[in-house]
Amino acid sequence: MRIRLAATVLVTAAALLLAGCSGSSPAPAGSGDGKPVAGGDATFVISGRTWAHLDIAAPAVTPVKGLINAIYDGLLRMTPDGKIVPWLAKSYETSPDRLSWTFHLREGVTFTDGTPFDAEAVKFNLERQVDPNQHAGEGGNLPQDITVDAPDEHTVLVKLSEPDEALPSALATTAVGLMASPTAVKKWGAEYGLHPVGAGPFMLDSQVVGQQVKLVKNPDYWVKGEPYLDSVTYRTLGSADSALQTLKSGGADVMDSVAPQQANAVGNDASLTLTRNPSLGVNLMMLNTTKPPFHDVRARRAVGYALDQQTLSTSLFFGYFKPTESMIAEGSWASPGQTVDSYPSYDLDEAKKLVADIGGLSFSFKVPNSSDWLQQAAAIQSMLAKAGIDMKIEAVEPSKKIADFFSRNYEAIHFAVPGLPDPDNYVRPFFDSTAGANPSGLQDADLDALFAKGRTTAGDDARKDIYRQVAQRMGETAAAVYISDYPWMTLQNHRIHDVEFLPTGISYLNEAWVDGK
Known part of the structure; x- marks a missing residue:
């Protein structure tokens, strides 16, 4: 049995820089007649993410989705x-x-x-x-x-x-x-x-937990003739710059999760192809509503008013990440659009008023200890300082950040994942007080009721209207301050073909193949 999924849209970095938005270009040319060939190894490099385990039902699920979906x-x-x-x-x-x-x-x-x-x-x-x-x-x-x-x-x-x-x-x-x-x-x-x-198409061969894992071909995979690759290796590196250099030097075939800084650095390098999917995710600051200072909605809204998304998008993200006022991003069928009336969008005077009203505001912001996220945190710190907000940056290992996130061991914490098309799967688990996770700790009966209605109501049109109300209520509660949207971007060389890149951050490898074994 042969199963062929729809081809992914490939976008060159040069086209993105010229057009400022997604476009399309032909897939890289293969060798010979362009048909898949069996054999060879592919290497993926990542940064800013790691894994402590590969269990799909653990309290903190491994964020390296391509790796998980190669095994399962x-x-x-x-x-x-x-x-x-x-x-x-x-x-x-x-x-x-x-x-x-x-x-x-x-x-x-x-x-x-x-x-x-x-x-x-x-x-x-x-x-x-x-x-x-x-x-x-x-x-x-x-x-x-x-x-x-x-x-x-x-x-x-x-x-x-x-x-x-x-x-x-x-x-x-x-x-x-x-x-x-x-x-x-x-x-x-x-x-x-x-x-x-x-x-899945591959099985574990060896690993150094959180650093490198090698998967080998499942010889009994149920899809006849697949996978083509003999093995796949995932490596995590300390910075996005080092991951990019490894890709450019030929030490890897794919850079999984590309930051705007690296996409911009590639320029018009014809040897690499950038995939940029419509955004399903949001790059945000999650606020712990269960303890000071963010048990007070005024403190949460003050941070929102003090953060200038447009300046970050232009000066730090090179237009790859864009402003958003909803966690239901533009790539979702339920998106309410980029602006939400109730959300505390940038207003420095209003931020200053709220800070004065609550008698000052200081807090610690946990971020992954990678250069790009630390650079983002420093820019936010400078913005918030203009409103009289004292934000301390606490750099932590990515695996610890994930554990702290789900255990609510934070005051404010960075959170950015590709997202999912259905808000019930992506938004509700983080803000519904009846959900299993609810890392924000938010207790809001109105929002809970809307989530329940969105889950049980049939029809996309009716559900979209409900999630528009969800976005409005989330803007009022301000349990999360949005930094930007978060489109999933990857870079690949021309040696590897037919990796299925999804906007959710998942990559499917059962049909992937490489030139030059």
């Missing part, structure tokens, strides 16, 4: 043009009352440890994601009271207490839809994240 396949997938398609589930349907979903599984699929992929394995994985003792970082994307039945070996029935219109999107774009070997999870227990086993 999911029930469903999202294509680069935003469609949800069956994957390990060959088909699925919902009941007329939308309270049950039936998934028909592919036959003959096994995990890389030989464990059969069947209905019991799906039941195990979904129940693990909602197990309150597991504290799965993305488990909040599933209704916490679901029941999962396995009426036969290749059929799974998911029953809900109320409709969940975002369920297919959650299964296609978040960790809750990825499948791990129940045998391996039970064998390794708390250490499973160091010994991940999926049914």
Whole structure:
């Protein structure tokens, strides 16, 4: 069986710099007749992100999404043009009352440890994601009271207490839809994240945790003839500049997650191609609403008023990242647009008034200890100082930042991820007081009610109106101060072909191949 997803849109850095927005250009020319060839190794370099484990149901899920999705396949997938398609589930349907979903599984699929992929394995994985003792970082994307039945070996029935219109999107774009070997999870227990086993195109060969991991081809992958690559290596480097230099020198094929500074530095280098997808994510400052100073909404709004997004976009982000006043970004079907009336957009006088009203404002801002994010923090620090706000910068390791984020061990913390197309999967888990994560600690009954309505209401038009109200209420509560939007950008050389880059930050490698083995 041959499955070919829609081709990704490739955008050259030169075109971006000239046009100031996304455009398209032909994919890099391959060797010979341009058909995929088997063999060879590909290397991805990243910066500003790392991993402490490779467990899809851990409290803090590994942020290197391409790595995770090379090891694990999911029930469903999202294509680069935003469609949800069956994957390990060959088909699925919902009941007329939308309270049950039936998934028909592919036959003959096994995990890389030989464990059969069947209905019991799906039941195990979904129940693990909602197990309150597991504290799965993305488990909040599933209704916490679901029941999962396995009426036969290749059929799974998911029953809900109320409709969940975002369920297919959650299964296609978040960790809750990825499948791990129940045998391996039970064998390794708390250490499973160091010994991940999926049914994806690659499997773990070796790793230095948080620094480098090598994956090798799954010889029994269920898609006939794939993957083409013999192995894939992921390396994390200390700075985005070093990652870019490694790519330019031939030490890597793809730079995963490119900052505006590096995109700008590439200029019109014809040896590299930049992929820039429509933004689904937001680059923001999350404020801990459970303790001083940000238990006071006036303090939160003061920070919003003091931050000049347009200046940051122009002077620091070279136009690649743009101002936004909603966490539901422009790439989402539910986007309310770049401006939201209730959001405390830049107004230095209003910021000063609020600071005076609360008797001064000081706080610590945790950021990853990479040069680009530290440069951004320094620019924000200077802006806030003009309003009389004393912001201290606390640089931390990326893995610690993730742990602190989900445990609310912060006053303010940097948060930037590519995002997801459905707000129920991407926005609700961070601000709904009934959600499993809620790292902001926000307790707002009006917002909770809107999230519940958005999840259970059928029809994109009706849901879009609800999420417009969500954006308005979020602007009022100001639990997050938006710095910019966050389009996912990658750079690749011309040696590698057919990597599927999604705006969610996921990259699929089952069809990837390289020249010159």
